[in-house]
Amino acid sequence: MKTYFIIIHLVVCNIIIANFFSPTAHSSAQQIKVGSKKFTESVILGEIVTHLIKSTGEQPVYLRELGGTRVLWNALIKGEIDIYPEYSGTISEEILSGEGVYSEEDIRQALAKHGIKMTNPLGFNNTYAIGMKEEVSERLKIGKISDLRQHPDLKFGFGNEFMDRGDGWPTLRNDYHLPQQNVRGLDHDLAYRGLEKGTIHAIDIYSTDAKVRYYNLRILKDDLNHFPAYNAVILYRADLEERAPHVITVLKKLESKIPESEMIKMNSRANLDMVSESQIASDFLSESFSLETETYEETTIGRLLRHTGEHLFLVAISLSAAIIISIPLGILSAKMPGLGQVILGIVGIIQTIPSLALLVFMIPLLGIGGPPAIMALFLYSLLPIVRNTYTGFQDIRPQIRESAEALGLPPGARLRLVELPMVSRSILAGIKTSAVINVGTATLGALIGAGGYGQLILTGIRLDNMSLILQGAVPAAVLALIAQGCFEILERLFVPKGLRLKPAC
Amino acid sequence: MIQIQGVSKTYGQAAALHSIDLTIPAGQTTVFIGQSGCGKSTILRLIIGLIQADSGSVYFEGTRVTPDVVTSLRRKMGYVIQEGGLFPHLTAYDNVALMARYLGWSDERIKGRLNELSELTHFPSEGLERFSVQLSGGQQQRVSLMRALMLDPDVLLLDEPLGALDPMIRADLQVDLKRIFQALGKTVVLVTHDIAEAGFFGDVITLLKDGRVLQKGTLEELIQSPADPFVTRFINAQRSPLDVMRKDSK
Ligand SMILES: Nc1ncnc2c1ncn2[C@@H]1O[C@H](COP(=O)(O)OP(=O)(O)OP(=O)(O)O)[C@@H](O)[C@H]1O
Ligand SMILES: [Mg+2]
Numbered sequence: 229m230k231t232y233f234i235i236i237h238l239v240v241c242n243i244i245i246a247n248f249f250s251p252t253a254h255s256s257a258q259q260i261k262v263g264s265k266k267f268t269e270s271v272i273l274g275e276i277v278t279h280l281i282k283s284t285g286e287q288p289v290y291l292r293e294l295g296g297t298r299v300l301w302n303a304l305i306k307g308e309i310d311i312y313p314e315y316s317g318t319i320s321e322e323i324l325s326g327e328g329v330y331s332e333e334d335i336r337q338a339l340a341k342h343g344i345k346m347t348n349p350l351g352f353n354n355t356y357a358i359g360m361k362e363e364v365s366e367r368l369k370i371g372k373i374s375d376l377r378q379h380p381d382l383k384f385g386f387g388n389e390f391m392d393r394g395d396g397w398p399t400l401r402n403d404y405h406l407p408q409q410n411v412r413g414l415d416h417d418l419a420y421r422g423l424e425k426g427t428i429h430a431i432d433i434y435s436t437d438a439k440v441r442y443y444n445l446r447i448l449k450d451d452l453n454h455f456p457a458y459n460a461v462i463l464y465r466a467d468l469e470e471r472a473p474h475v476i477t478v479l480k481k482l483e484s485k486i487p488e489s490e491m492i493k494m495n496s497r498a499n500l501d502m503v504s505e506s507q508i509a510s511d512f513l514s515e516s517f518s519l520e521t522e523t524y525e526e527t528t529i530g531r532l533l534r535h536t537g538e539h540l541f542l543v544a545i546s547l548s549a550a551i552i553i554s555i556p557l558g559i560l561s562a563k564m565p566g567l568g569q570v571i572l573g574i575v576g577i578i579q580t581i582p583s584l585a586l587l588v589f590m591i592p593l594l595g596i597g598g599p600p601a602i603m604a605l606f607l608y609s610l611l612p613i614v615r616n617t618y619t620g621f622q623d624i625r626p627q628i629r630e631s632a633e634a635l636g637l638p639p640g641a642r643l644r645l646v647e648l649p650m651v652s653r654s655i656l657a658g659i660k661t662s663a664v665i666n667v668g669t670a671t672l673g674a675l676i677g678a679g680g681y682g683q684l685i686l687t688g689i690r691l692d693n694m695s696l697i698l699q700g701a702v703p704a705a706v707l708a709l710i711a712q713g714c715f716e717i718l719e720r721l722f723v724p725k726g727l728r729l730k731p732a733c
Numbered sequence: 734m735i736q737i738q739g740v741s742k743t744y745g746q747a748a749a750l751h752s753i754d755l756t757i758p759a760g761q762t763t764v765f766i767g768q769s770g771c772g773k774s775t776i777l778r779l780i781i782g783l784i785q786a787d788s789g790s791v792y793f794e795g796t797r798v799t800p801d802v803v804t805s806l807r808r809k810m811g812y813v814i815q816e817g818g819l820f821p822h823l824t825a826y827d828n829v830a831l832m833a834r835y836l837g838w839s840d841e842r843i844k845g846r847l848n849e850l851s852e853l854t855h856f857p858s859e860g861l862e863r864f865s866v867q868l869s870g871g872q873q874q875r876v877s878l879m880r881a882l883m884l885d886p887d888v889l890l891l892d893e894p895l896g897a898l899d900p901m902i903r904a905d906l907q908v909d910l911k912r913i914f915q916a917l918g919k920t921v922v923l924v925t926h927d928i929a930e931a932g933f934f935g936d937v938i939t940l941l942k943d944g945r946v947l948q949k950g951t952l953e954e955l956i957q958s959p960a961d962p963f964v965t966r967f968i969n970a971q972r973s974p975l976d977v978m979r980k981d982s983k
Contacts, residue, residue: 625817627814627815627816627817627818628817628818628820628821630778630783630814630818631812631814631818631819631820632820633783633807634781634783634807634810634812634814635807635812635831635832635880636804636805636806636807636808636832637804637831637832637835638804641835645831645835646820646822649822650820650821650822724822724823725864726820726821726822726823726824726864726865726866727821727822729864729866729867
């Protein structure tokens with residue numbers, strides 16, 4: 229029992245540490261929260277919006293790179309965020325798919341039913357497009373998609389998503405009667421490389437992608453209007469009109485102010501020149517609105533500390549909860565074999581759910597950010613502790629059990645004085661395994677906006693920046709090692725000396 | 734002291750005891766002997782309530798041994814298991830003191846009792862701070878005995894207490910044990926499969942075979958008037974070194 233109390237004590241310490249680092253502890257409900265999706269353009273637009281709101285004197289919170297469309301939309305509806313940049317095509321095709329809303333007026337009405345409003349388009353249209361190398365299209369005199377009909381031998385390389393989408397290759401081919409046979413589905417990065425080498429002549433691309441400039445691509449004109457428009461807009465909660473009308477006023481300033489060329493330039497500064505999104509947003513506001521804003525540039529150390537805090541927060545809460553729940557579950561499984569099989573079966577099944585899927589399952593229940601990530605990590609941490617507690621009890625020799633019982637100790641005292649000390653090593657080993665798994669899996673929390681080292685890794689992948697990826701991956705590995713080391717020290721403290729001795733022979 | 738009335742016990746399909754009737758008198762040493770698997774340990778486990786009889790009943794000092802009362806009855810019994818019954822996470826001292834501490838004895842009282850016991854069992858007092866892996870087999874059994882005697886029980890139940898020891902140590906401990914039994918004048922129930930040991934300790938020897946009592950009496954009676962040919966075979970199976978020499982010299 230002593231062991232258990234000490235473990236609980238540790239847990240309490242963890243929670244105190246966790247609160248100290250908690251990123252959400254200080255944000256009030258009245259603050260305006262801006263969100264963005266996990267690709268560069270959305271992050272930049274989010275920064276622009278955030279800077280603009282700051283210029284009104286508000287102190288908005290910017291939750292960047294929260295995830296995909298579903299995550300952001302649900303967060304907006306639930307009020308976890310107030311504002312985020314979106315595309316008209318995405319609203320028609322994904323968010324309100326099945327409602328058949330395409331005109332701006334229909335979209336506005338449909339959104340209003342959810343308590344959401346939309347600005348007018350910001351200017352650029354980030355639609356799917358077909359791109360070719362400038363010199364190739366020049367040579368073959370191809371300026372629009374229908375020109376492709378004259379060149380049946382051209383080879384196309386399309387992203388796998390584009391091969392399947394409703395507005396992707398199958399319907400594009402039908403609409404334009406394209407004759408090309410050599411069409412492959414492949415990874416985007418490989419497609420660019422093929423384009424460079426000349427093994428592929430045309431690819432699918434977002435019209436504002438930084439790569440358009442980098443690879444010197446020509447975007448073919450969609451002369452039959454095959455691709456739906458993906459006009460950038462800003463979605464916001466209708467209640468913002470009462471809560472902060474001045475914020476709506478500044479949002480509307482952006483309408484028609486960002487042409488395609490400007491967005492391509494901003495995207496490529498982020499992706500190719502490695503300028504921070506905050507800086508890019510600030511430069512844009514200064515050029516287009518003569519609005520001077522303070523850019524918020526985090527130092528590398530500051531950023532590392534922040535992510536460490538977030539990561540520890542996720543790990544500490546989820547692991548502590550798992551410890552408190554799993555040890556009794558393990559004891560119960562050992563004492564009641566029937567129930568035990570059920571418990572072990574359930575925690576075993578949880579472990580087989582892919583971590584990404586588990587994270588996504590949590591979103592409808594707990595929204596985005598820390599809570600769903602903590603819940604998923606908690607569930608993942610159960611099995612090693614439950615199983616080790618259970619097998620620890622199974623491994624107690626029958627003579628020991630019999631001796632304890634024959635002494636006349638009641639069951640509770642046997643558990644406290646004999647059984648728990650004897651399984652302490654096995655339990656600690658289980659906690660150690662859980663901690664290491666937990667620290668590693670917590671990097672995935674960034675996918676649903678929970679922050680942590682995974683955020684650096686994700687941003688690194690997005691910007692193709694190896695240094696950033698390492699800044700996330702290395703501390704995560706170090707943290708796992710530290711956790712392991714700590715538990716080895718704890719083992720010395722908690723496991724009775726008699727169990728650590730080896731027999732003399 | 735202990736009455737066993739019509740007790741049968743079956744583990745799954747295998748019958749371990751068949752309707753046993755026995756009385757264990759107070760103040761004497763009763764020895765159970767028999768082949769491996771004949772049910773000796775089962776009888777001890779029934780007495781101390783680790784298992785329940787399928788039919789029949791066991792009485793300890795007139796009280797029927799049932800799960801409700803067994804915890805308090807156990808504190809009047811000392812039980813020494815065959816081997817490996819010491820708690821490895823506790824020192825010898827803590828093993829012996831565990832139950833007394835649980836019952837709230839003062840440290841002084843515990844210490845005094847331990848001194849008495851280590852003197853009685855000839856256990857070196859510097860060994861008390863060691864863990865069981867740091868003790869020899871003989872020392873471990875002395876600690877087990879001290880633990881069984883700690884609360885000054887009315888009856889001592891010993892399940893092959895010397896089974897795992899080498900012959901010299903075993904002989905030493907036999908002498909010590911007998912001295913202790915005589916000094917304490919306690920009721921002792923001892924299990925062994927060694928006929929010489931049974932004769933050495935036993936006021937009464939009970940020979941079991943396949944879960945039945947075959948014969949009950951002194952060693953003399955078992956040799957002189959065996960109730961069954963098996964009794965003679967069992968006794969003769971354990972020849973002494975002298976027998977072996979005599980046979981070889983022919
Ligand atoms: N927990 C159990 N489950 C099933 N069968 C058991 C169990 N314990 C004992 N038995 C069986 O019951 C019979 C009597 O066992 P018991 O332990 O009383 O024998 P024993 O006379 O003490 O033998 P030994 O001298 O080897 O210790 C044996 O056949 C044994 O296999
Ligand atoms: Mg036995």
